[in-house]
Amino acid sequence: MRGVVGRSASSSLFDLQRWAxxxxxxxxxxxxxxxxxxxxxxxxxxxxxxxFPSLHLTxxxxxxxxxxxxxxxxxxxxxxxxxxFRTTLSQRGAVVGARFRPGGFTARFGGDASAMTGRIxxxxxxxxxxxxxxxxxxxxxxxxxxRLIGAAPEPDATYRAVTGLVDRMRDDTGIHxxxxxxxxxxxxxxTTQRVFRRYVGVPxxxxxxxxxxxxxxxxxxxxxxxxxxxLAVRLGWYDQAHFINDFRAMLGCTPGEYAVAHTRLTP
Numbered sequence: 543m544r545g546v547v548g549r550s551a552s553s554s555l556f557d558l559q560r561w562a563x564x565x566x567x568x569x570x571x572x573x574x575x576x577x578x579x580x581x582x583x584x585x586x587x588x589x590x591x592x593x594f595p596s597l598h599l600t601x602x603x604x605x606x607x608x609x610x611x612x613x614x615x616x617x618x619x620x621x622x623x624x625x626x627f628r629t630t631l632s633q634r635g636a637v638v639g640a641r642f643r644p645g646g647f648t649a650r651f652g653g654d655a656s657a658m659t660g661r662i663x664x665x666x667x668x669x670x671x672x673x674x675x676x677x678x679x680x681x682x683x684x685x686x687x688x689r690l691i692g693a694a695p696e697p698d699a700t701y702r703a704v705t706g707l708v709d710r711m712r713d714d715t716g717i718h719x720x721x722x723x724x725x726x727x728x729x730x731x732x733t734t735q736r737v738f739r740r741y742v743g744v745p746x747x748x749x750x751x752x753x754x755x756x757x758x759x760x761x762x763x764x765x766x767x768x769x770x771x772x773l774a775v776r777l778g779w780y781d782q783a784h785f786i787n788d789f790r791a792m793l794g795c796t797p798g799e800y801a802v803a804h805t806r807l808t809p
Contacts, residue, residue, distance in 0.1 A: 555579060555587050556631060561684075563640070566692030570646035572596065574687065576680045578636040586632035592759055592792065593623040595708070595742050595749045597647040597658060599665070599691075601676040601683045604635020610662045617665040617676050619647075621658030622743040625792055638683040640691060644708040644749070645741035649701035650694055655743030703728055704741050711746075712753050718778025720747045754778055755792050758785070762801050770797050 556579035563571045581587060582605075603615035610629070612618060620627075620639075648655045651669060667673045670690050676683050707727055711717055717726075723746050727734040738746045754777045762768050774785035789797050 555581070556589075559680075564688050564692055566694075567640075567688050569697055570642055570650040570691055570694070571640045572643050572646075574638070574640055574684050576636065576638045576684070578680065579631050580634045581632055582634055586630045588628060588630050590793075591627040592756055593627050593752075594641070594756070595622055595644045595744055595752060597621055597642045597655060597743065598639045599642070599647075599687065600637050600639040601678075601687075602635070602637045603678040605633040606631075606635050607633075609635070612662075612664060615676075615678050617674070619658060619663050619665055619669075621661045621663075622655070624660050624744070624748075626794075636678075636680060638680050638687070640687050643705055645701050645704045646697075648741045649697040650691060654740050656739045659743045700737060701741060704737050707734075708742065708749060711750050715757075715777075717750065718754075720750060723750060751788060752792075755789060758789065758797065759793070759800065762797060763804050768797075768801060773797075 556577055558575070558577050560573045560575040562568065562573055579587075598620040599618070600620060601615065601617045602609055602612075607614055609616065610618065614635075642650070645655070647658075665674070674686075674690065676686055707723065710726060711723060717723060724731045724734055729737060735745055738744065738749070742749060758773060758777055761773060770785065771782045774782045777785070779785040779788070786796050789795075789800070793800060795803070
């Protein structure tokens with residue numbers, strides 16, 4: 543799955559699945575996902591994910607007892623992660639999650655997404671208007687998430703507009719600068735930044751940079767002998783030095799170090 547660092551090396555350690563939501567839930571959620579693992583008798587494994595500008599709802603259980611500082615089973619909200627998401631898998635466990643579209647969590651539940659950025663919180667009874675007991679089963683939990691999230695009126699016009707703008711930032715490789723984003727926005731620059739903070743949880747510049755870094759990491763993992771100077775220019779950096787600095791700030795290593803650790807080797 544895109545975003546998981548070292549996918550080829552980690553695929554034998556855990557089972558990662560994802561699937562589409564119902565049409566009602568798809569207004570807010572990009573996809574559901576699950577991770578299951580059984581590492582009994584083996585050493586714990588650190589898992590690293592280059593995250594998208596998305597909030598996640600998860601239900602987590604397992605024999606490891608405590609995860610993210612919460613006793614299991616736990617139902618959690620994960621805010622946008624500013625750098626990379628790291629977690630240690632051990633014993634036997636599972637997670638079922640809903641990855642919200644950028645802005646989707648605020649559109650569905652209200653509030654300010656920036657208040658959750660970099661944080662993980664337990665879901666309280668108010669989120670769905672009353673107590674909710676999620677099953678410790680992948681299929682049952684996903685079905686519950688789908689019904690609960692989808693039971694909502696149509697989202698507001700601001701959410702629809704910001705979603706269209708974020709989709710354009712993700713898909714249009716010709717957008718390299720935040721000034722281009724502002725030119726496409728239906729709002730003033732100040733209002734655009736305010737909308738991004740409230741709905742997405744991070745500034746527009748962060749979103750644009752994260753998508754470019756995702757593409758860079760994916761290209762590095764997918765091939766050998768990557769020309770980093772050419773890659774930097776194609777993805778919109780002014781020069782290789784700025785690209786390396788941004789890459790290191792996100793992953794804690796240079797593109798070259800990342801390539802040595804994670805490039806897929808072909809026979």
